[in-house]
Amino acid sequence: MSTAGFNSQNGTGTGQTYTNGPSQNPVALQQPPGVGYGMNHQPAYNPMQTKVLGPPSPALYASGPYQPVPPGPQLGSYPPPPAQPLLTRPPIGVLPSHTPPQSASPGPGPRQAQATPPAQATPPPPAVTSTSYYTGPPAWQYAAPRGPAPNHVNPAAAAPPHMSHGSAQPPGPGAPPTSIHGYPQPGTAPPPMNPPPPHTYQPNRPAYGPPPTAPPAGPPGATGTPPPPKVDAQSWGAASSARPPTEPDTQEGDVECPGDVAGNGPQAPNSYNHVDNRMAGAAQPGPPGRHLGHYPSLPPGYQNTLAPPPSSLHPALQAATQPYIQGPQPYQQQPGGPGPDQLSPSMAAMSLQSGTPEALRVVNLLQERNLLPPAPVPAPTPCLTQDLQKLNCSPEVFRCTLTSIPQTQSLLNKAKLPLGLLLHPFKDLSQLPVVTSSTIVRCRSCRTYINPFVSFLDQRRWKCNLCYRVNDVPEEFMYNPVSRSYGEPHKRPEVQNATIEFIAPSEYMLRPPQPAVYLFVLDVSHNAVETGYLSVFCQSLLDNINALPGDSRTKVGFITFDSTIHFYNLQEGLSQPQMLIVSDIEDIFLPTPDSLLVNLNECKELVQDLLKSLPNLFEKTMETQSALGSALQAAFKLLSPTGGRMSVFQTQLPNLGVGALQSREDPNQRASAKDVQHLSPATDFYKKLALDCSGQQVAVDLFLLSAQYCDLASLGCISRFSAGSVYYYPSYHHQHNPAQVERFQRDLKRYLTRKIGFEAVMRIRCTKGLSIHTFHGNFFVRSTDLLSLPNVNPDAGFAVQMSIEENLDDMQVVSFQAALLYTSSKGERRIRVHTMCLPVVSSLSDVFAGADVQAVTGLLACMAVDRSVTSSLSDARDAMTNAAIDSLSSYRQSALTIQQPGLLAPACLRLFPLYILALLKQKAFRTGTSTRLDERVFAMYQLKYQPLAFAMLMIHPALYRLDDLSDEGALNINERTIPQPRVLQLSVEKLSREGAFLMDAGLVMYLWIGRNCHQNFLSQVLGVSSYAAVPEKLCLLPELDTAESQRTRALVSWLRDQRPFFPSLHIIRDESQLKPHFMQNMIEDRTESALSYYEFLLHLQQQISK
Ligand SMILES: [Zn+2]
Secondary structure (H helix, E strand, O other), rough: OOOOHHHHHHHOOOOOOOOHHHOOOHHHHHHOOOOOOOOOOOOOOOOOOOOOOOOOOOOOOOHHHHOOOHHHHHHHHOOOOOHHHOHHHHHHHHOOOOOOOOOOOOOOOOOHHOOOOOHHHOOOOOHHHOEEEOOOOOOOOOOOOOOOOOOOOOOHHHOOOHOHHHOOOOOHHHHHHHOOOOOOEEOOOOOOOOOOOOOOOOOOOOOOOOOOOOOOOOOOOOOOOOOOOOOOHHHHHHHOOOOOOOOOOOOOOHHOOHHHOOOOOOOOOOOHHHHHHHHHOOOOOOOOOOOEEOOOOOOOOOOOOOOOOOOOOOOOHHHHHHHOOOOOOOOOOOOOOOOOHHHHHHHHHHHHHHOOHHHHOOOEEEOOOOOOOOOOOOOOOOOHHHHHHOOOOOOOOOEEEEEOOEHHHHHHHOOOOOEEEEOOOOOOOOOOOOOOOOOOOOOOOOOOOOOOOOEEEEOOEOOOOOOEEEOOOOHHEEEOOOOOOOHHHHHHHHHHOOEEEEOOHHHHHOOOOOEEEEEEEEOOOOOHHHHHHHHHHHHHHHHHHHHHOOOOOOOEEEEEOOOOOOEEOOOOHHHOOOOOOEEOOOOOOOOOHHHHHEEEEHHHHHHHHHHHHHHHHHOOOOOOOOOHHHHHHHHHHHOOOOOOEEEEEEEEOOOOOOOOOOOOHHHHHOOOOOOOOOOOOOOOOOHHHHHHHHHEEEEEEEEEEEEOOHHHHHHHHHHHHOOOOOOEEEEOOOOOOHHHHHHHHHHHHHHHHHOOEEEEEEEEEEOOEEEEEEOOOEEEEEEEEEEEEEOOOOOEEEEEEEEEOOOOOOOOEEEEEEEEEEEEOOOOEEEEEEEEEEEEOOOOOOOOOOOOHHHHHHHHHHHHHHHHHHOOHHHHHHHHHHHHHHHHHHHHHHHHHOOOOOOEEEEOOHHHHHHHHHHOOOOOOOOOOOOHHHHHHHHHHHHHOOOOOHHHHHHHOOEEEEEEOOOOOHHHHHHEEEOOOOOOOOOOOHHHOOOEEEEOOOOOOEEOOOOOOHHHHHHHHHHOOOOOHHHOOOOOOOOOOOHHHHHHHHHHHHHHOOOOOOEEEEOOOOOOOOOHHHHHHOOOOOOOOOOHHHHHHHHHHHHOOO
């Protein structure tokens, strides 16, 4: 077997864990250890760091504190706008006159009179970059973290950190237990994005016979046996990069308070640094990484390749389909709570006494080929008592790679599976209990929110399930607003719901919650106008302007740019919008700072006028240059005083001014290069600006619409570090690419109208003994477990890696809690809390039995993205292969009691090799196939940012046969019948020329029509008379009044409805240009450059038996 492994990501059991931080984003990974964001002067220790990244280079912000432009007042330091000569492009409205800023660079002048390009003069450094990030907090800023906080509302701040909030105060004598509780309020969430999975089972197919002696037929052209993947000795650990900069966090107890978010002061020693130092000192590299987390166990019966009884719902499926958090549950918690005494017997019964659980049934992968369940793979159900499981967090929100937590790090190391959490914390929920309370009950020691898994020692005391401190029950908590009864604290909604939202009292805010502020930054260069996106955008915003989340305070603003920056004065009272052009892009300033972001309600007509005229305004432009960097700087200045959301639309490589980029892609190298270059950013400009934005509560969402290379690896940093999102529409064109246009329209509608949280932070806590490191997703890591999220949206996923620092010997269960504090678009401060409880196990078999194969795959994908950037793509590929080899090898050596030939896996891991092979063939990681660099980088972003369910579709698409759809086993939703065809293996063996097959790959769907497709399908579904009559570029299913058409459209739209983005549909024939894309997803087949599934299994077996 191989000597390499993925293990070290879990730490080595010697206590070094925190590799957290910037490593969540590939860019950060580029930084050598010790170079953080300048907030930490200590070299960051990274136990996983096995690859040398080169000598430390100067930190971005290391020596001089970097500062964002302070809000408000500082604008005054720019040349006073009133005196400036008007930068004017005449079209819209009257132009005020302006005086150019007093700088050496050419002042802004009338656009027409611009004689010399602004870039010619030597401009002074842009104001933004010369300022410091860590100025003292503006008076309005939240939380008053470093040093005295004059406007901290809570005088208790002087108390020890953990007690600084009033919410944990002991119950006051005789406080009336009453009316403050507004519970329950209806959740504000929109209808569920994900209806429950189908309740249908279809019998699995019988296993294939003995393995074929020849490899399965590959697609035409597949010749020669590709070499097996190279397996180098290496460990996952190397993927981790420097730990994130930690920031002073003097209010760790209040962590979710926004004030902790931005760097507000000079770097002071803080508790986290001490922890780090200690750990760095103690850290031993340990045995070269070889521990991985665990695998999810598929629920009993699920993994069974025998047909499950059609009548009974699989337990996992039952869990997944349970109505989500249906308000208070009838569960009666004993005063003792779920203590060890109560848990052990039943758990033992569940996991051990019932014989070998299905999850551990031994599967010989070389013999059983039909491993895919007929319906999407459900999340495994943790092995908990029914009472606890009933209260547990939904797997759609919170998932762990191992649903049974190993008792020790060494046990985890043995399993060779990664331990980590996958979260979808702001997911749209149909049922969300909301509590209004003046007292939010939290542990006085670790600040955990009271939750269903705490123990009540008696009516007056509860024991924290994370740190075990015994806390008092506040008087108010004795009253149950649901039952309107007194003296039953364990029946409170907080103790009955693993997901709950609080409306935060005033302690959680130090300035009034910010209003919803939306700034749109639009590329209007010639290239942009050519794509035709601008009119789609303007129309979409016009259509949805009343649905933008917000209230009477909502503000909007617009900036357009090409080689110059254009602002729009929308002040109430103007008869029409007024355009102001700033051509001095080297020293950007705001011409009329007070009238560029306006109240939407008061100025709606002007905004609508602008949206109607914008597309025409630039219709004839010949300006080809793009000063994106300056436009972003201008937008940042505009949003700094309030925070908010910046939506940037870009259609080409920025080529002028700050942040200008050059093409780095060599199309000739796309397929041949073993290692892909330029996955990391070419400049740190976008990352630095993103950090500035994060510090001022500004998130940047990037919409990239382009046919050419745009260096997404560099541009994407602006969103990754500011907690924004990246949308990518390659080859967007309003006429030539209708599928992309439809996708863009649908995505925009969702984007503009979906829920949004502002000035958010998320803290993840776990039971003492476990520790969190290495985060994945889009955000800035503010301290070891605190993520700064200037915006949070319902479609964002996150992942974290964990290790076991102290033995969990005496624990039956452990818990994880994610708390997301945000400002709603209505200006309410809210806290959404999710708590998950999992059992602790002491045997390797139990660890394997609890493995969640999809969660493991999702986490490994995130780790592999990091590895690709910090090390190389080939390293990442080897590490993924080794993950499969190592875990199966460990299973064979340590968990199997009866040795037998073959490639053996526990049933819960039977899909692991297939998923690993799928990852190797995924756009993000594949080699030997021409893959555009931007598309590869985008796929990497998606793997790190998408919630698990969607990431899995990208990794292993679902294939269905559509020409024989029936109503058997169909779902019935809102009187619509949704057929549920079974999921097929991704192999051409499963295709038939007589059929039609739908492949759902997440962002895109393909409907492949066989050459001899039944006439019935062609006419009843596609409305054509023959195969030859299927149009070449068809991306819409015609709405025919036939049962076949209705069934097909119902299925496609149901699949689309379950995700927050809009997958385009391509109907293809054998001759279609897109056929290779369809075929590339046939993961089980061999291609010229990649192994078939069977060959891959043989390779694994070879390595394991070495
Ligand atoms: Zn606690």
